[in-house]
Amino acid sequence: MSQHTVLAGKRVVLGVTGSIAAYKAATLASRLTQMGALVDVIMTEAATRFVTPLTFQSLTGRAVYASLWENAHGGGGGPDDLGSHIAHVGLAERADLLLLAPATANTIAKIALGLADDLLSVTALAARCPIIMAPAMDAGMYENPVTQAHVETLRVRGVHFAGPVVGRMASGLEGMGRMVEPDEIIGHCRYVLGRNGPLHGRRVVVTAGPTREPLDPVRFISNHSTGKQGFAIAQAAVDAGADVTLISGPVALSAPVGVHRVDVTDADSMRAAVLAHATRGNQADALIMSAAVADFRPLRESDEKIKKAEETKRRRPAPFTLELVQTPDILLEVTQQVARPRVTIGFAAESEDLIENARAKLEQKRLDLIVANDITAEDAGFEADTNRVHFITAEGAEALPLMSKEEVGVRLVEWLVERLAEER
Numbered sequence: 199m200s201q202h203t204v205l206a207g208k209r210v211v212l213g214v215t216g217s218i219a220a221y222k223a224a225t226l227a228s229r230l231t232q233m234g235a236l237v238d239v240i241m242t243e244a245a246t247r248f249v250t251p252l253t254f255q256s257l258t259g260r261a262v263y264a265s266l267w268e269n270a271h272g273g274g275g276g277p278d279d280l281g282s283h284i285a286h287v288g289l290a291e292r293a294d295l296l297l298l299a300p301a302t303a304n305t306i307a308k309i310a311l312g313l314a315d316d317l318l319s320v321t322a323l324a325a326r327c328p329i330i331m332a333p334a335m336d337a338g339m340y341e342n343p344v345t346q347a348h349v350e351t352l353r354v355r356g357v358h359f360a361g362p363v364v365g366r367m368a369s370g371l372e373g374m375g376r377m378v379e380p381d382e383i384i385g386h387c388r389y390v391l392g393r394n395g396p397l398h399g400r401r402v403v404v405t406a407g408p409t410r411e412p413l414d415p416v417r418f419i420s421n422h423s424t425g426k427q428g429f430a431i432a433q434a435a436v437d438a439g440a441d442v443t444l445i446s447g448p449v450a451l452s453a454p455v456g457v458h459r460v461d462v463t464d465a466d467s468m469r470a471a472v473l474a475h476a477t478r479g480n481q482a483d484a485l486i487m488s489a490a491v492a493d494f495r496p497l498r499e500s501d502e503k504i505k506k507a508e509e510t511k512r513r514r515p516a517p518f519t520l521e522l523v524q525t526p527d528i529l530l531e532v533t534q535q536v537a538r539p540r541v542t543i544g545f546a547a548e549s550e551d552l553i554e555n556a557r558a559k560l561e562q563k564r565l566d567l568i569v570a571n572d573i574t575a576e577d578a579g580f581e582a583d584t585n586r587v588h589f590i591t592a593e594g595a596e597a598l599p600l601m602s603k604e605e606v607g608v609r610l611v612e613w614l615v616e617r618l619a620e621e622r
């Protein structure tokens with residue numbers, strides 16, 4: 199998992215309370231640690247009935263705090279081992295984020311009221327960092343007006359809530375109160391930690407995925423784009439604090455937490471969405487056009503399903519001719535607008551003469567940067583998790599080594615941060 203996210207090097211205090219969803223906090227602790235966060239776990243007494251401190255100690259490689267009165271589990275007396283009596287002050291002071299997952303009705307109520315009778319509630323009271331709560335409880339408890347009032351109080355005071363969602367509960371019933379899944383909680387952490395990043399206050403529009411150009415009610419022309427690269431760019435922009443609109447063609451991915459997602463299908467609807475969200479009265483700071491927009495569409499869309507020809511006795515199948523027309527070039531139209539985005543970035547997926555073709559597009563479409571990739575390479579381009587790209591500007595070309603699509607997103611956002619800073 200990537201070490202290049204906003205979580206790298208961040209001190210996250212993970213508060214685990216007594217819900218069956220505590221077992222999912224183990225996954226959460228593991229993922230956060232893999233992403234480079236320093237995770238200090240505080241467990242309530244009830245939480246230790248569901249999962250042991252040793253589980254978290256093993257996953258985080260750090261001491262686990264389970265009592266206000268006893269020493270940490272696995273502290274070992276090292277420089278990071280705060281004696282428990284001062285742990286609440288130390289943990290609260292140095293944390294970048296306090297994450298309560300799962301957060302029970304009881305702990306939510308205590309923190310809303312300022313009660314402090316165990317290490318976690320004491321830490322929450324002393325904390326100056328952002329707080330995220332991922333509630334997990336029975337639907338009756340969550341919907342009870344007293345819980346709702348506590349949630350509202352905390353929300354008004356700036357606590358960020360991740361869920362809960364409607365789903366299957368420990369009781370076996372469906373209801374509102376199920377904890378959101380660890381990956382989504384991590385998305386909330388990235389959003390909250392990134393909020394004041396270098397793109398704070400900047401509006402970034404990212405396009406992703408393929409488009410589908412309909413032939414008839416059941417068929418379309420499309421391409422192999424999965425949207426992975428565009429979604430990774432959107433996530434990197436959220437990590438940097440941008441206000442992100444993600445305009446996506448049909449893909450099987452969930453949008454990063456915090457982005458405004460606009461779903462489109464064909465080139466025409468992508469064009470309309472890009473113009474509406476990035477130009478005119480709604481000028482974006484940056485447009486990153488990573489979508490693989492179809493260059494051609496069927497000239498006519500049939501209202502009825504096109505029938506195949508009657509079987510004939512001829513040996514060769516009857517040819518079927520499809521007339522195509524070019525789709526509107528969205529980037530070209532955007533950069534011709536007076537109210538164009540401050541920075542416009544395009545992609546060039548090429549199978550031959552990569553650099554020359556990309557450079558020609560940079561000029562023709564009047565872009566600030568073009569990201570070129572050779573789609574014939576096996577470890578890059580469509581469907582792969584890695585990419586091998588060149589950043590091409592009017593000033594020159596930089597060949598980046600093979601890296602994950604996530605990292606390409608980070609490098610692109612770093613480039614954007616610098617470019618926008620030059621403008622000021």
Ligand code: C5P
Binds near residue numbers: 489490493529545
């Ligand atoms: O001209 P070509 O399709 O190779 O250019 C690729 C770049 O142009 C990509 O950034 C793509 O999103 C964008 N594009 C567009 N409108 C189209 C086709 C591609 O904006 N109709």
